[in-house]
Amino acid sequence: MQLQGHWYARDSAKQHSAILHFDENDYTLIVEDEIRHKAPLSSLKLDDRLGNITRKIILEDGSLFTSDAHDEIDRFFHQHKKANRFLHILESKLRYVLLSFVLLIISVYVFIDFGIPYFSKKIAFALPNETNTILTEQSMKILDKLLFKPSKIPLDKQVHIAQHFRKTLLPLLPDKDQYHYHLNFRLLKDGNLSLPNAMALPSGEIVLTDKFVELCENDTEIDAILLHEVGHVIHRDSLQMLVEGTFISVSVMIALGDTSGMADMGAGLGSMLVNLQYSREHETSADNFAFQTMLENNIDPIAFATIMDKMQVYMKENMEQNSTSESAVEEYMSTHPLTQQRIETAKNYSECFRNSSMVSKCFDTSKNP
Numbered sequence: 600m601q602l603q604g605h606w607y608a609r610d611s612a613k614q615h616s617a618i619l620h621f622d623e624n625d626y627t628l629i630v631e632d633e634i635r636h637k638a639p640l641s642s643l644k645l646d647d648r649l650g651n652i653t654r655k656i657i658l659e660d661g662s663l664f665t666s667d668a669h670d671e672i673d674r675f676f677h678q679h680k681k682a683n684r685f686l687h688i689l690e691s692k693l694r695y696v697l698l699s700f701v702l703l704i705i706s707v708y709v710f711i712d713f714g715i716p717y718f719s720k721k722i723a724f725a726l727p728n729e730t731n732t733i734l735t736e737q738s739m740k741i742l743d744k745l746l747f748k749p750s751k752i753p754l755d756k757q758v759h760i761a762q763h764f765r766k767t768l769l770p771l772l773p774d775k776d777q778y779h780y781h782l783n784f785r786l787l788k789d790g791n792l793s794l795p796n797a798m799a800l801p802s803g804e805i806v807l808t809d810k811f812v813e814l815c816e817n818d819t820e821i822d823a824i825l826l827h828e829v830g831h832v833i834h835r836d837s838l839q840m841l842v843e844g845t846f847i848s849v850s851v852m853i854a855l856g857d858t859s860g861m862a863d864m865g866a867g868l869g870s871m872l873v874n875l876q877y878s879r880e881h882e883t884s885a886d887n888f889a890f891q892t893m894l895e896n897n898i899d900p901i902a903f904a905t906i907m908d909k910m911q912v913y914m915k916e917n918m919e920q921n922s923t924s925e926s927a928v929e930e931y932m933s934t935h936p937l938t939q940q941r942i943e944t945a946k947n948y949s950e951c952f953r954n955s956s957m958v959s960k961c962f963d964t965s966k967n968p
Contacts, residue, residue: 600675604666606630619656619664621675628658636660645676719842723835728777731801731838738800739783750784752809757784760807763818768825771896778803778832782825784812792917795910799828801838814909823903823945826892830885836877879937886941890948899952904945911938 606617606628618629626643628636642659654672656664666672750757761782769775780803787794787808795811805828807821815821831837877885890900 600671602664602666602668602671604664604668606635607663607665609661609663617664619666626658628662628664636662643676645672648673715843716839719839720835722842723838726838728802731803732779734838734841735800735802735804739804742806743785747785747787747806750786750809752784752812756812757782760784760812760818760821764822764825767818768822768829771892772829773833780805780829780832782807784809795913797824797828799831799837801832801835803829803832805829805832810913811910814913815906817902819898819902820906822898823889823893823900824906826889827885827903830888831877831881833888834881834884836881836885839881840877882937882941886944890945894948894952899949900945901949901952904942904949907938907942907945911942 601618601620604617604619606615607613608615615630617631617635620627620629621640624640625637626640627634636658638659644657646655648654648669651667651669653665653667654669656666656672658664764780764782769780772780783804783806785806785808787796787810793810794808795814796808797806797811799805805825807824811824812821815824886903889903892898893900893903
């Protein structure tokens with residue numbers, strides 16, 4: 600058998616008409632009617648077949664023979680055909696192409712839906728605490744510039760809430776030395792509508808809005824929400840969301856051991872918190888942390904249900920009375936999904952509080968939400 604093609608001397612781009620002749624165990628290269636080279640067949644190196652792209656055969660002396668006789672090459676180099684035609688089969692068979700495309704789509708979906716959240720959580724907990732501080736400082740600057748206004752809550756009330764948090768709640772928190780817990784009071788408005796809210800930043804800074812404080816009738820209602828926000832801090836939820844949104848760049852920084860770029864990402868976290876929408880898993884996990892901590896320290900979780908209900912009623916009433924604030928209300932409600940369900944869960948934990956025999960059942964529920 601022989602193949603018609605072209606030959607290129609090693610390290611040369613000059614093309615010569617050539618024939619590659621095959622015997623049982625050897626090959627002979629004939630270039631422009633002259634025998635140029637002879638060697639064992641086993642010394643040949645054949646590239647993969649892909650469509651109708653010209654095939655390349657590397658000879659023993661490092662020179663190159665090319666040919667478009669694909670079928671003849673495949674028939675002769677049957678060992679290569681078995682080992683190397685996979686790409687060609689995929690490319691030439693439509694059903695395999697479609698199957699590959701479907702598998703690619705599924706792989707991308709699985710990675711985005713499961714892979715990125717999984718690795719984002721790992722990265723969030725791998726980042727040093729100094730990163731939390733840098734991100735929080737930058738985020739607060741952005742939030743104060745774009746979103747918040749100075750609080751109008753009387754200073755003595757701010758001091759009372761902060762002291763109560765430090766004396767009553769802070770001693771109850773796990774790993775409290777890893778975070779710099781501090782309460783911030785801000786006015787949050789959309790037009791003339793004052794919005795009740797609370798949010799936590801990665802280092803432990805917690806923001807309470809004026810309307811939220813006004814709606815709370817006692818310290819226990821404030822405590823319930825504060826414990827929920829602490830849950831977000833301990834679980835690093837906001838940091839996980841930031842990493843998910845900037846997954847590739849953060850991964851590179853972690854791999855290189857360079858977190859200097861985190862300062863710039865603080866602006867991204869600040870912007871994200873403006874329209875923050877925790878996942879159901881994040882909210883449930885933070886709720887369970889709050890409820891479990893309350894049960895462990897003889898605090899009735901009904902306080903959580905009470906204040907959540909007040910905020911929900913306040914927002915709905917204002918949506919009905921002030922159409923100009925409808926977009927703000929809808930945005931607020933979207934950042935607190937399944938509010939009624941969370942209220943019912945808090946009431947169930949309150950039943951556990953009032954009935955000591957049910958406490959163990961509630962703890963089991965908190966571990967398996």
